[in-house]
Amino acid sequence: MREERRSLIGWVAGLLGFCVIMLSMYPTIRGNSGFAKLLDAYPEPLKKLFNLADYTTGAGYLRTEVFSFMAPLLIAIFAIIWGSDLIAGEEERRTIDLLLANPVTRRRMVIEKWLALLTGTVLLSASLELTLGLLGPAFKLHVGWGPLTAVVLGSGLFALAFGTLALAVGAATGSRAVARGVATMLAVATYLLSTLAQIVTWLRPVQPASLWYHALGTDPLSSGFHAGHLSILVLTTIVIVALAALGFERRDLAT
Amino acid sequence: MTGDTLDRSEGATIFLDHVTKHYRSGGGVDDLTLSVGPGEVFGFLGPNGAGKTTVIRLILDLIRPDSGSIRVFGRDSRRDSVEIRRRLGYVPGELALYDRFTAREVLTHFAHLRGGLEWSKIATPAEQMQLDLDRPLRTMSKGNRQKVGLVAAFMGDPELLLLDEPTSGLDPLVQQQVHGEVRRAAAEGRTVFLSSHVLAEVGEVADRVGLIRNGRIIAVERVTELQHRALHQVDATFSSPEDESTFRSLPGVSTCTLTDHVLHLEVSGSLRPIVERLAATELTDLSIREPTLEELFLSFYEQPNA
Missing domain, CATH: 3.40.50.300 (P-loop containing nucleotide triphosphate hydrolases)
Structure with a gap:
């Protein structure tokens, strides 16, 4: 955990900066009827694709500018980079020899590394929520803590799931590059699947296969918590942790 | 083995x-x-x-x-x-x-x-x-x-x-x-x-x-x-003539050549008899080298049952 303290601070600062920029642009858009008319003229599929609904209200603005993909993606990239490094990085830097000379099972190592990832993701998500919740009113943007928590939770769980996937692929292959590639590809695929399914009817039946759909596709900023959808994310993550432990258990390390 | x-x-x-x-x-x-x-x-x-x-x-x-x-x-x-x-x-x-x-x-x-x-x-x-x-x-x-x-x-x-x-x-x-x-x-x-x-x-x-x-x-x-098995390479140069056979008969010597006041020995075990014999000569140069790892391994291949 402490190993990544500096990089976590960097990520928090970056996310904070992004939020402040987004927030500072809101007053020029809020209640701007010109914008509302412009958006109304957009074709319906485009609005759905880019989540353009209610752009001029606080919730709509946040949904479009912050949570349509930017913020969840930033947290997910953080989680994937870190997740891929937690075990595969120890192997590539060869520190794993010294670490596993200690009386520690590989399973315990996977779980403790995952707990570090969880802590980092929670800290990053919490700083996102606090930034938007505390600074929002200064820019006349009020969405309330409830909806904000719902959407941040969805984003955080999405990021955690793919960070965990990166950790698992890293544990099973020993390669950070493979871990990052696989996790990033699947994260993007799941985002595209969920978003495209809103406009492409024949994709609708497979939409539940997308983790993005369960995290953010239900519009938690307006509709609040969805225990069912969130528990799918949590369960998937737990299964991936178990698979990571299994995959790591069977391997020859750092050969 | x-x-x-x-x-x-x-x-x-x-x-x-x-x-x-x-x-x-x-x-x-x-x-x-x-x-x-x-x-x-x-x-x-x-x-x-x-x-x-x-x-x-x-x-x-x-x-x-x-x-x-x-x-x-x-x-x-x-x-x-x-x-x-x-x-x-x-x-x-x-x-x-x-x-x-x-x-x-x-x-x-x-x-x-x-x-x-x-x-x-x-x-x-x-x-x-x-x-x-x-x-x-x-x-x-x-x-x-x-x-x-x-x-x-x-x-x-x-x-x-x-x-x-x-x-x-x-x-x-x-x-x-x-x-x-x-x-x-x-x-x-x-x-x-x-x-x-x-x-x-x-x-x-x-x-x-x-x-x-x-x-x-x-x-x-x-x-x-x-x-004991490790053969030391001994090279010595003398200023006066020496008799090859007096070296050849020393314990542990497996190879012995003496030409033009220059002696080369391969010795296993204790070096003491060699050193004592050399002390009685007009020695101008001496080198004793440990066998390399490669030579040591070779000694096992050459005499597998030794």
């Missing part, structure tokens, strides 16, 4: 039973059987890439054998790996440390993973090796980094020490310190498994030596026997 392994498997600290491990990229070990007794300092001698590190990493369960089994403290290396690792210390051949931290931070973390060792267990070996604990590891010299690895291995007084080329790349002063630590551990009754590609090093600290090449054990011998 490994005839004593069967007798030693009972109560052995390390016992490898027909272990084979191949890598996709080549290398590894082949049908390797080896036994190290409690309290023994076992030298594992072979050129780079012979399979020394493979054996040590198999013992640690970092890699798994394709076939054969390994017992450490009489326990299965795979099933009881955590219990085994609780009782051993390890210095990797390619020591990689957490460079962003100080030695104190890394060692404290490992002490925690070892079930919360008291700080004195770290401080004592660190003091003995004169290690500065509070410098970031990335700013440390190779010698000091190696000391951190040694403290990590020695803390908690483990029963078994696995040292993979612990002195390679170190200056002679630090090498001597490392040898001192190994001898101290041996004096306290610990078992030491030390790999090396330097004959002199193994000769200095080990009781028994296993010679490995291309993944196979060539021989396991007591150090004294190995030194």
Whole structure:
């Protein structure tokens, strides 16, 4: 955990900066009827694709500018980079020899590394929520803590799931590059699947296969918590942790 | 050559039973059987890439054998790996440390993973090796980094020490310190498994030596026997004529040539008779060279039953 303290601070600062920029642009858009008319003229599929609904209200603005993909993606990239490094990085830097000379099972190592990832993701998500919740009113943007928590939770769980996937692929292959590639590809695929399914009817039946759909596709900023959808994310993550432990258990390390 | 392994498997600290491990990229070990007794300092001698590190990493369960089994403290290396690792210390051949931290931070973390060792267990070996604990590891010299690895291995007084080329790349002063630590551990009754590609090093600290090449054990011998077998090359130049036969008849001389006041001998065992005979000559130049590892291995191939 402490190993990544500096990089976590960097990520928090970056996310904070992004939020402040987004927030500072809101007053020029809020209640701007010109914008509302412009958006109304957009074709319906485009609005759905880019989540353009209610752009001029606080919730709509946040949904479009912050949570349509930017913020969840930033947290997910953080989680994937870190997740891929937690075990595969120890192997590539060869520190794993010294670490596993200690009386520690590989399973315990996977779980403790995952707990570090969880802590980092929670800290990053919490700083996102606090930034938007505390600074929002200064820019006349009020969405309330409830909806904000719902959407941040969805984003955080999405990021955690793919960070965990990166950790698992890293544990099973020993390669950070493979871990990052696989996790990033699947994260993007799941985002595209969920978003495209809103406009492409024949994709609708497979939409539940997308983790993005369960995290953010239900519009938690307006509709609040969805225990069912969130528990799918949590369960998937737990299964991936178990698979990571299994995959790591069977391997020859750092050969 | 490994005839004593069967007798030693009972109560052995390390016992490898027909272990084979191949890598996709080549290398590894082949049908390797080896036994190290409690309290023994076992030298594992072979050129780079012979399979020394493979054996040590198999013992640690970092890699798994394709076939054969390994017992450490009489326990299965795979099933009881955590219990085994609780009782051993390890210095990797390619020591990689957490460079962003100080030695104190890394060692404290490992002490925690070892079930919360008291700080004195770290401080004592660190003091003995004169290690500065509070410098970031990335700013440390190779010698000091190696000391951190040694403290990590020695803390908690483990029963078994696995040292993979612990002195390679170190200056002679630090090498001597490392040898001192190994001898101290041996004096306290610990078992030491030390790999090396330097004959002199193994000769200095080990009781028994296993010679490995291309993944196979060539021989396991007591150090004294190995030194007996090791042929010293003696070259001497005289200012007055000498009689070749007086050298040829000395004990341990296997090859003897004398031309133009220049003598060449190959000698096994004690050098004393040679030195005494040479003392009686008009000597202008003398060199005595230890055999290289390659020559030592060759001696086993040339006389397989000697």
